[in-house]
Amino acid sequence: MTDAGPAPVPFQEFVLKVHSRCNLACDYCYVYEMADQSWARRPRVMSAEVVRRTGERIAEHLRDHGVTEASVVLHGGEPLLAGARRLEHVVTELRRLAGAGTALSFVVQTNGTLLDQDMLEVFRRHDVRVGVSLDGDRAATDRHRRRPDGASSYPATVRALDLLSGPRYRSLFAGLLATVDLRTDPVRAYEALLEFDPPVVDFLLPHGTWTDPPPGRSADPASTPYADWLIAVFERWYAAPRRETGVRILEEILVLLLGGASRVESVGLSPAAFVVVETDGEIELVDTLKAAYPGAAATGLTVHSDRFDAALAHPAVRAGQRGVAGLPGACRACPAHQVCGGGLYPHRFRAGRGFDNPSVYCADLYRLIGHLARRVAGAPGPPPAGPPDPATERTVPGPAAA
Amino acid sequence: MAERMREAEFGSAPTILPDQLLDELAENGTDVLRHVIRRVRAEAGAGGRIVARFNNQNGGVPTAPYLGRDAPAGPGADEAGP
Numbered sequence: 331m332t333d334a335g336p337a338p339v340p341f342q343e344f345v346l347k348v349h350s351r352c353n354l355a356c357d358y359c360y361v362y363e364m365a366d367q368s369w370a371r372r373p374r375v376m377s378a379e380v381v382r383r384t385g386e387r388i389a390e391h392l393r394d395h396g397v398t399e400a401s402v403v404l405h406g407g408e409p410l411l412a413g414a415r416r417l418e419h420v421v422t423e424l425r426r427l428a429g430a431g432t433a434l435s436f437v438v439q440t441n442g443t444l445l446d447q448d449m450l451e452v453f454r455r456h457d458v459r460v461g462v463s464l465d466g467d468r469a470a471t472d473r474h475r476r477r478p479d480g481a482s483s484y485p486a487t488v489r490a491l492d493l494l495s496g497p498r499y500r501s502l503f504a505g506l507l508a509t510v511d512l513r514t515d516p517v518r519a520y521e522a523l524l525e526f527d528p529p530v531v532d533f534l535l536p537h538g539t540w541t542d543p544p545p546g547r548s549a550d551p552a553s554t555p556y557a558d559w560l561i562a563v564f565e566r567w568y569a570a571p572r573r574e575t576g577v578r579i580l581e582e583i584l585v586l587l588l589g590g591a592s593r594v595e596s597v598g599l600s601p602a603a604f605v606v607v608e609t610d611g612e613i614e615l616v617d618t619l620k621a622a623y624p625g626a627a628a629t630g631l632t633v634h635s636d637r638f639d640a641a642l643a644h645p646a647v648r649a650g651q652r653g654v655a656g657l658p659g660a661c662r663a664c665p666a667h668q669v670c671g672g673g674l675y676p677h678r679f680r681a682g683r684g685f686d687n688p689s690v691y692c693a694d695l696y697r698l699i700g701h702l703a704r705r706v707a708g709a710p711g712p713p714p715a716g717p718p719d720p721a722t723e724r725t726v727p728g729p730a731a732a
Numbered sequence: 733m734a735e736r737m738r739e740a741e742f743g744s745a746p747t748i749l750p751d752q753l754l755d756e757l758a759e760n761g762t763d764v765l766r767h768v769i770r771r772v773r774a775e776a777g778a779g780g781r782i783v784a785r786f787n788n789q790n791g792g793v794p795t796a797p798y799l800g801r802d803a804p805a806g807p808g809a810d811e812a813g814p
Binding site: 339342343345401403405439507534567568569570571572573576581584585588589590591592593594595596598600601602603604616617618650674706 | 754757762763764765767768769771772775776781782783784785786787788
């Protein structure tokens with residue numbers, strides 16, 4: 331493919347769908363509950379042959395581009411359904427194929443319900459870090475993260491987090507991942523996560539598009555409920571006498587406001603350098619695209635017959651590596667575009683127009699970034715939150731700083 | 733770094749902080765802000781190119797920026813984790 335843009339940045343993160351099913355039935359899941367239903371035709375688990383072929387392709391890609399450090403995300407579905415022995419095989423096989431001159435770091439992103447001592451011993455032996463998804467306290471988590479029979483997943487996840495945050499496995503603790511629900515009190519959610527003493531937490535915006543907007547995100551640009559929610563978290567986090575943990579989305583915005591570069595795809599203009607491999611070996615784009623439309627993440631490539639370089643040439647990958655030039659025209663005219671970077675790519679989708687739109691969260695991102703910019707520059711924060719509103723049980727934030 | 737901050741100017745809120753003010757914030761800002769300033773400075777000093785990672789996980793972020801074949805070598809960032 332000819333392309334006048336900058337040279338492609340090689341992939342340095344490989345997201346492996348080691349298991350395509352999940353033991354939870356979270357109602358907001360982009361894999362099972364949104365537009366794309368390709369999970370149903372995938373093998374449940376990544377076979378040893380696909381693992382080997384993926385490892386060979388990763389080694390080939392890193393060698394060809396002179397990359398000596400890369401990360402592998404063990405993902406799903408719920409990756410722990412693959413079992414400890416199979417996950418151990420994935421890690422050892424990929425490291426063996428990468429060779430001694432290449433450092434592969436591993437992280438598993440799990441709902442935690444199957445994370446027991448046996449599993450953690452395997453991860454400890456192979457230095458696999460563990461990120462856990464949890465939305466806050468029990469009430470917040472039970473809103474969405476339930477088992478197929480409707481039972482709560484919270485107690486099992488808490489048991490796992492007690493183990494993971496204890497002294498033996500603490501070094502493996504990668505962080506907590508929560509999805510924002512506007513009905514949840516933001517400060518309560520943050521403080522509930524903080525109880526596990528995570529090294530970092532992140533609050534993900536629920537997936538949605540212009541065609542299928544996120545809950546509570548109206549077409550009114552003056553309405554910024556997600557910014558308001560995150561600003562409440564920001565004020566609690568930013569004003570603490572000592573930094574209690576990292577809050578990834580907020581920290582990345584601060585870094586960008588100070589002239590640095592983001593390390594995540596959700597904000598900023600750093601080139602996206604990751605790729606997904608499904609259980610059957612198909613190479614896919616970022617899998618959150620599955621929220622947009624069926625087949626949105628597909629490339630038509632597979633580790634059995636294609637090099638990762640072929641995926642580097644895919645237009646969506648190129649768009650994610652072009653920086654400002656990859657943004658819609660409306661974004662380029664906005665003073666915040668260096669910081670928001672157009673937001674998460676799937677959130678730009680509108681049926682009939684594709685991805686050439688600002689994010690469906692544009693108004694929220696604009697307000698959030700503006701608030702953080704003013705606070706860094708010395709503007710006072712809002713007054714302390716009032717008492718919880720008895721109707722919603724949410725604390726009422728004071729008016730934002732001017 | 734100051735040059736890059738000027739490029740990132742945002743609306744009426746000054747995101748362009750003169751190095752002198754940044755120095756002051758690095759001393760007297762909130763602990764969160766001081767942490768962020770240390771990271772920005774470490775990464776600017778390290779050279780290389782920061783790449784964006786998969787959003788749907790929290791770990792696995794290497795501590796050193798990618799040093800491509802055409803990127804200047806550097807000591808690497810001195811802070812662990814995101």
